[in-house]
Amino acid sequence: xxxxxxxxxxxxxxxxxxxxxxxxxxxxxxxxxxxxxxxxxxxxxxxxxxxxxxxxxxxxxxxxxxxxxxxxxxxxxxxxxxxxxxxxxxxxxxxxxxxxxxxxxxxxxxxxxxxxxxxxxxxxxxxxxxxxxxxxxxxxxxxxxxxxxxxxxxxxxxxxxxxxxxxxxxxxxxxxxxxxxxxxxxxxxxxxxxxxxxxxxxxxxxxxxxxxxxxxxxxxxxxxxxxxxxxxxxxxxxxxxxxxxxxxxxxxxxxxxxxxxxxxxxxxxxxxxxxxxxxxxxxxxxxxxxxxxxx
Amino acid sequence: xxxxxxxxxxxxxxxxxxxxxxxxxxxxxxxxxxxxxxxxxxxxxxxxxxxxxxxxxxxxxxxxxxxxxxxxxxxxxxxxxxxxxxxxxxxxxxxxxxxxxxxxxxxxxxxxxxxxxxxxxxxxxxxxxxxxxxxxxxxxxxxxxxxxxxxxxxxxxxxxxxxxxxxxxxxxxxxxxxxxxxxxxxxxxxxxxxxxxxxxxxxxxxxxxxxxxxxxxxxxxxxxxxxxxxxxxxxxxxxxxxxxxxxxxxxxxxxxxxxxxxxxxxxxxxxxxxxxxxxxxxxxxxxxxxxxxxxxxxxxxxxxxxxxxxxxxxxxxxxxx
Numbered sequence: 001x002x003x004x005x006x007x008x009x010x011x012x013x014x015x016x017x018x019x020x021x022x023x024x025x026x027x028x029x030x031x032x033x034x035x036x037x038x039x040x041x042x043x044x045x046x047x048x049x050x051x052x053x054x055x056x057x058x059x060x061x062x063x064x065x066x067x068x069x070x071x072x073x074x075x076x077x078x079x080x081x082x083x084x085x086x087x088x089x090x091x092x093x094x095x096x097x098x099x100x101x102x103x104x105x106x107x108x109x110x111x112x113x114x115x116x117x118x119x120x121x122x123x124x125x126x127x128x129x130x131x132x133x134x135x136x137x138x139x140x141x142x143x144x145x146x147x148x149x150x151x152x153x154x155x156x157x158x159x160x161x162x163x164x165x166x167x168x169x170x171x172x173x174x175x176x177x178x179x180x181x182x183x184x185x186x187x188x189x190x191x192x193x194x195x196x197x198x199x200x201x202x203x204x205x206x207x208x209x210x211x212x213x214x215x216x217x218x219x220x221x222x223x224x225x226x227x228x229x230x231x232x233x234x235x236x237x238x239x240x241x242x243x244x245x246x247x248x249x250x251x252x253x254x255x256x257x258x259x260x261x262x263x264x265x266x267x268x269x270x271x272x273x274x275x276x277x278x279x280x281x282x283x284x285x286x287x288x289x290x291x292x293x294x295x
Numbered sequence: 296x297x298x299x300x301x302x303x304x305x306x307x308x309x310x311x312x313x314x315x316x317x318x319x320x321x322x323x324x325x326x327x328x329x330x331x332x333x334x335x336x337x338x339x340x341x342x343x344x345x346x347x348x349x350x351x352x353x354x355x356x357x358x359x360x361x362x363x364x365x366x367x368x369x370x371x372x373x374x375x376x377x378x379x380x381x382x383x384x385x386x387x388x389x390x391x392x393x394x395x396x397x398x399x400x401x402x403x404x405x406x407x408x409x410x411x412x413x414x415x416x417x418x419x420x421x422x423x424x425x426x427x428x429x430x431x432x433x434x435x436x437x438x439x440x441x442x443x444x445x446x447x448x449x450x451x452x453x454x455x456x457x458x459x460x461x462x463x464x465x466x467x468x469x470x471x472x473x474x475x476x477x478x479x480x481x482x483x484x485x486x487x488x489x490x491x492x493x494x495x496x497x498x499x500x501x502x503x504x505x506x507x508x509x510x511x512x513x514x515x516x517x518x519x520x521x522x523x524x525x526x527x528x529x530x531x532x533x534x535x536x537x538x539x540x541x542x543x544x545x546x547x548x549x550x551x552x553x554x555x556x557x558x559x560x561x562x563x564x565x566x567x568x569x570x571x572x573x574x575x576x577x578x579x580x581x582x583x584x585x586x587x588x589x590x591x592x593x594x595x596x597x598x599x600x601x602x603x604x605x606x607x608x609x610x611x612x613x614x615x616x
Binding site: 096102 | 325421431
């Protein structure tokens with residue numbers, strides 16, 4: 001009796017999971033299939049008819065990536081921008097937060113606890129709150145800080161700056177939690193042997209902290225690659241510096257019915273994060289789990 | 296072909312320069328750490344200085360500046376007292392944004408977490424666990440902007456005579472209904488945007504909760520099963536209490552993310568038809584209409600609303616660690 005009921009329950013469970021999986025993948029699948037259909041057909045018939053009349057083409061991708069016209073995505077250029085924006089925006093906060101987290105976790109100094117709380121508390125500040133003054137700082141300078149007045153590729157500099165700053169509180173929080181949990185004996189022993197902080201940091205703590213560092217890198221990568229707000233306000237929106245999200249959002253607004261561009265564009269933009277998810281999903285989950293689940 | 300690989304060179308060069316400059320700074324810090332005496336306070340200062348400097352210039356001072364700006368007239372020159380805050384609670388458009396934000400922040404975390412929990416519990420013992428989780432996590436990789444495009448397509452509208460290209464209207468027509476413009480009719484269109492956010496967030500919840508469920512000791516559930524507990528009892532009496540800390544962290548993280556989300560509204564409706572939320576309205580006011588003061592006031596409101604959630608989350612996370 002109990003066995004039957006158990007099997008029924010588990011079958012109900014399985015069917016719920018299948019329903020959710022179907023609901024969650026169908027919209028993406030529809031868009032993906034559409035991106036390979038000729039423009040005429042996308043605009044006149046539903047994507048599900050593709051199973052009856054399979055006309056597939058790569059034209060949409062060619063057009064959205066490299067075609068010249070105004071309405072084209074020119075996504076190849078924006079793809080380069082996304083790469084140029086993302087790499088430093090992951091690397092900079094990773095290294096700086098690691099330094100700070102090490103100091104906060106393993107060096108004793110006065111006011112340390114207050115500093116830990118202070119940096120953690122900065123997670124509260126939504127980036128919306130810093131954007132207007134940041135824009136002013138870059139364009140006009142502020143107090144003792146000179147204007148940057150960046151033009152051309154130097155605009156990337158201000159995006160790196162913004163992403164680095166916005167990531168720091170969470171990065172320090174995540175890494176500090178991890179580093180503080182490392183075995184004390186190990187570090188004390190090395191210190192007794194006369195190791196400098198530089199040696200400790202590079203030779204002992206860095207290898208141990210690798211899981212946490214990889215997790216943060218994955219999370220930050222996804223976040224920066226997919227960001228729209230910072231890019232929209234600080235990149236200037238031109239093909240010279242704006243990442244793919246900005247271009248895709250503007251295509252969705254201006255050419256909202258040009259589905260051949262939008263469908264292909266969405267997948268060009270999602271390609272790299274999808275790869276990262278497929279190969280590094282475990283690290284992504286581990287980083288988010290750090291501190292929320294034991295073990 | 297308009298893509299000119301050669302024209303991309305300056306960007307890549309700038310990237311190289313940026314990374315090289317950063318590497319130089321990092322090397323200097325490390326060198327000083329090696330050479331210098333092992334004096335602790337100096338070492339701490341050296342390691343903390345870059346982060347603290349950036350946080351001060353890029354987050355702390357701008358935050359304070361926004362607070363000040365929220366009490367000024369648009370350009371930031373003349374004092375406006377509480378005008379911007381009064382506008383926030385009286386202007387119809389701003390009120391709609393407040394109402395929608397409330398709807399989002401109640402609906403998104405509860406729906407996304409429920410779906411995520413259900414899914415996680417169902418697939419956690421399956422052989423295809425990794426693949427199953429990847430399926431629901433994919434929307435997160437697609438980005439909010441991409442998700443906006445995906446769902447605009449699902450909601451696409453054609454007059455009844457024409458063939459439907461949007462899945463939702465096709466289903467409506469198949470069941471004998473009239474096709475509708477889902478994103479236009481307020482206030483229901485807000486729900487159709489909420490669906491998109493839930494769609495992107497459920498995978499995140501599922502992955503974290505699956506991890507938590509797996510961490511529940513097997514002996515515990517086994518013992519309960521031998522004592523004759525039904526799967527439902529095991530779930531409610533053993534699994535749920537064990538994963539409560541994770542559940543709390545997930546809900547809080549979803550709530551924080553929902554407050555700040557702006558991309559979906561921007562991509563799907565641009566805030567038209569009464570679909571604005573605080574984060575999007577702030578962007579429109581500050582960057583499109585030049586109403587810096589109003590934008591700043593909305594940013595301050597966002598800060599005030601998020602604070603208890605973040606505080607709670609930091610505490611929950613530290614307690615669990």
